[in-house]
Every structure is written in structure tokens, then in C-alpha cells.
Amino acid sequence: MNQAQRLDATFAALADPTRRAILARLATGEASVGELAGPFAMSQPAISKHLVVLERAGLISAGREGQRRPRRLEAGRLAEAARWLEQYREFWEARFQSLDVLLAEMQAPGLSARARGKKRK
Amino acid sequence: MNQAQRLDATFAALADPTRRAILARLATGEASVGELAGPFAMSQPAISKHLVVLERAGLISAGREGQRRPRRLEAGRLAEAARWLEQYREFWEARFQSLDVLLAEMQAPGLSARARGKKRK
DNA sequence: CAGTTGTATAACCATTTGATTATGCATTGA
DNA sequence: TCAATGCATAATCAAATGGTTATACAACTG
CATH class of the missing domain: 1.10.10.10 (Winged helix-like DNA-binding domain superfamily/Winged helix DNA-binding domain)
Incomplete structure (x- = not known):
């Protein structure tokens, strides 16, 4: 199996x-x-x-x-x-709304917060 | 629901x-x-x-x-x-076989390691 | 040995699931 | 406006699921 x-x-x-x-x-x-x-x-x-x-x-x-x-x-x-x-933990931990990610979002509007969130860490 | x-x-x-x-x-x-x-x-x-x-x-x-x-x-x-x-985490973390629990087990043979394990921490 | 207890298995049934093909319905684009 | 695209929905079907009752069987108990 x-x-x-x-x-x-x-x-x-x-x-x-x-x-x-x-x-x-x-x-x-x-x-x-x-x-x-x-x-x-x-x-x-x-x-x-x-x-x-x-x-x-x-x-x-x-x-x-x-x-x-x-x-x-x-x-x-x-x-x-x-x-x-656990693979999906990052998706429910809402760290995509943390301040640094919001700031990064404003600097790179073309990428979604999620996509960049995955690369981080 | x-x-x-x-x-x-x-x-x-x-x-x-x-x-x-x-x-x-x-x-x-x-x-x-x-x-x-x-x-x-x-x-x-x-x-x-x-x-x-x-x-x-x-x-x-x-x-x-x-x-x-x-x-x-x-x-x-x-x-x-x-x-x-997560409720069951303690059951797979095998901390029941850790040394301190084994020692406690020998001192109190009537209780299962699991039962005491739940109380610990 | 006979009866009782604990559990498993078989046969059956209704419902749900996971797929198909056919079709309908918006939305886009020529 | 008309054809193509993206997706949803309906009808259908076989297999799996979750329950039932009846029964079998092994292990204790008297």
C-alpha cells in the first residue's frame, strides 16, 4: 500500500x-x-x-x-x-496578512501574496 | 452544520x-x-x-x-x-517510551504509561 | 458436556459515490 | 449575431458503504 x-x-x-x-x-x-x-x-x-x-x-x-x-x-x-x-499550515496561519507581506505586496503588485508567501522562509 | x-x-x-x-x-x-x-x-x-x-x-x-x-x-x-x-499527537510521539516515563512506570505498575502520560505536561 | 458469552461472518438491502455521455447555458470573440 | 469556449447539470450505471438480521464459532462456565 x-x-x-x-x-x-x-x-x-x-x-x-x-x-x-x-x-x-x-x-x-x-x-x-x-x-x-x-x-x-x-x-x-x-x-x-x-x-x-x-x-x-x-x-x-x-x-x-x-x-x-x-x-x-x-x-x-x-x-x-x-x-x-501540515503541508497546508501556512495557508491557515494567515501570516500572509502580516505587515511585512503587505509591504512586499505593495512593492511587487504583480505577484500574489500567496505565491511569495510560499517562497519565504 | x-x-x-x-x-x-x-x-x-x-x-x-x-x-x-x-x-x-x-x-x-x-x-x-x-x-x-x-x-x-x-x-x-x-x-x-x-x-x-x-x-x-x-x-x-x-x-x-x-x-x-x-x-x-x-x-x-x-x-x-x-x-x-492533534488530539492524538501524544499517541504517536512515543514519549511514553522515554526514560522518565519508564521509571515512573516501574514505580507505579498499576497505571498505564498512557494514562499518566495524559496528565503530564 | 451443555449452555452462555463474545465476536465474526454471511446474506441482504438502501443509499451514496464516482465515473460516464449528453446537453444546456453564459460569456467571449469573430 | 453566431460560433466557440468554459463550465454546470441531468440521466445513467456499477461499485462501495453502512446498516440490518440470522447464523456460525470459539472460549469460558456450570
């Missing part, structure tokens, strides 16, 4: 509130399927299918403890997704 | 390589639909549908410039997604 495919699977897995809630629960520690299903008005098989999605995305893994299959968070793919988003 | 719904839409929009490529292109500056469609072996209507997905997720916006509808990146929702992921 290449990076694009991993990001596909990661973001798709995160695009569901039930699955995000499962991850939030697992952030507090391991949990069995039954414990994970508890809070939801949803059948156990439905939760199991969500767990399959999360596991295939590499976001969780399953242990074996008697007849339970406790899941735990695997944060590597979350880190990869966060790194991908 | 509440935060859960915004995250649903944002992550779903990001779960497609074509749409991520479109965002990457827009990070270099505005672009028309034709310019965005160029690199892809895909029909123009297909690209327009991807743009609808991105716009409904609030990730891009459309201008009007004669008969062109240039799209530009709107990074606010990316920032929100990044903030959501």
Missing part, C-alpha cells in the same frame, strides 16, 4: 462519527468489542464492520485475551494524516 | 486522491476548472463533481471571472481537521 492509498483509507475511516468516537474511546485505553459497542444505538455486527474499516486503515489493532479481541489505538496513520495536513 | 458534520465532510473529501491533488494544485494559486482538469485522465464533469464535494466541505470556494469560475483554497476546514488530529 503506497502513501496515497494509506491516506485514502485513513481519511475514509475518519469520515464517520461512529469510527471517530471509537478512536476517542480507544485513546483512553484498550477496549473489547462489547465495550466499544455499548454507547451506540447500533448492532454489534455494525460495530464489528466499523472495526474492520479502522483495522484495514491501520488505525487500530486487535489483541487476543481469551474470547475477547481487545482493540487498541495505532497512532502511526494518524501521524501520517497530520503530517499531510 | 455542527463540528461532527464538518469533520465528516472534510475527511470524506480528503479520502480521494484526485481531490487531494486538486487541493495541492490550488495551494500554488487559483485555478480554473479546465486548468484543474488538465492533469487528470478524467472527464470535465467528473472534475466538476469533485469540486462540488470540495466546496460543500468548505475546502475551496469559487470566484467569477468572466466565464471562468476560478477555485481557491479555503484552509479553515483543513485547520479544523488538523486540530482534531
Whole structure:
């Protein structure tokens, strides 16, 4: 699985509130399927299918403890997704409106602040 | 649209390589639909549908410039997604394996390193 | 061994998604 | 004004998604 495919699977897995809630629960520690299903008005098989999605995305893994299959968070793919988003940090940090950039803008009206913003730093 | 719904839409929009490529292109500056469609072996209507997905997720916006509808990146929702992921940063930073935490672990075997890790800092 | 519990899997269904082709509609330019 | 350009929209389709119920199965429990 290449990076694009991993990001596909990661973001798709995160695009569901039930699955995000499962991850939030697992952030507090391991949990069995039954414990994970508890809070939801949803059948156990439905939760199991969500767990399959999360596991295939590499976001969780399953242990074996008697007849339970406790899941735990695997944060590597979350880190990869966060790194991908970081690419765009400069676009939301609004540093393009900082004074020096405005001044540069006035000196070189042909270039957009964004374009020059990327070159800076 | 509440935060859960915004995250649903944002992550779903990001779960497609074509749409991520479109965002990457827009990070270099505005672009028309034709310019965005160029690199892809895909029909123009297909690209327009991807743009609808991105716009409904609030990730891009459309201008009007004669008969062109240039799209530009709107990074606010990316920032929100990044903030959501940051919740999990501690889980991938592996600082739970740092020496001081290991030592604390040996002194208080009943608590998981993770649980104490959350309290630290 | 038999029953119960925890979980997975199968079959099914409705909805959504991602693509296509065909077409419509402004806007530009000759 | 008329053709070309840029883009949107509609109709259609196959595949994926997210849920259900029914069932299978493995592991504890009496």
C-alpha cells in the first residue's frame, strides 16, 4: 500500500462519527468489542464492520485475551494524516496578512501574496 | 452544520486522491476548472463533481471571472481537521517510551504509561 | 458436556459515490 | 449575431458503504 492509498483509507475511516468516537474511546485505553459497542444505538455486527474499516486503515489493532479481541489505538496513520495536513499550515496561519507581506505586496503588485508567501522562509 | 458534520465532510473529501491533488494544485494559486482538469485522465464533469464535494466541505470556494469560475483554497476546514488530529499527537510521539516515563512506570505498575502520560505536561 | 458469552461472518438491502455521455447555458470573440 | 469556449447539470450505471438480521464459532462456565 503506497502513501496515497494509506491516506485514502485513513481519511475514509475518519469520515464517520461512529469510527471517530471509537478512536476517542480507544485513546483512553484498550477496549473489547462489547465495550466499544455499548454507547451506540447500533448492532454489534455494525460495530464489528466499523472495526474492520479502522483495522484495514491501520488505525487500530486487535489483541487476543481469551474470547475477547481487545482493540487498541495505532497512532502511526494518524501521524501520517497530520503530517499531510501540515503541508497546508501556512495557508491557515494567515501570516500572509502580516505587515511585512503587505509591504512586499505593495512593492511587487504583480505577484500574489500567496505565491511569495510560499517562497519565504 | 455542527463540528461532527464538518469533520465528516472534510475527511470524506480528503479520502480521494484526485481531490487531494486538486487541493495541492490550488495551494500554488487559483485555478480554473479546465486548468484543474488538465492533469487528470478524467472527464470535465467528473472534475466538476469533485469540486462540488470540495466546496460543500468548505475546502475551496469559487470566484467569477468572466466565464471562468476560478477555485481557491479555503484552509479553515483543513485547520479544523488538523486540530482534531492533534488530539492524538501524544499517541504517536512515543514519549511514553522515554526514560522518565519508564521509571515512573516501574514505580507505579498499576497505571498505564498512557494514562499518566495524559496528565503530564 | 451443555449452555452462555463474545465476536465474526454471511446474506441482504438502501443509499451514496464516482465515473460516464449528453446537453444546456453564459460569456467571449469573430 | 453566431460560433466557440468554459463550465454546470441531468440521466445513467456499477461499485462501495453502512446498516440490518440470522447464523456460525470459539472460549469460558456450570
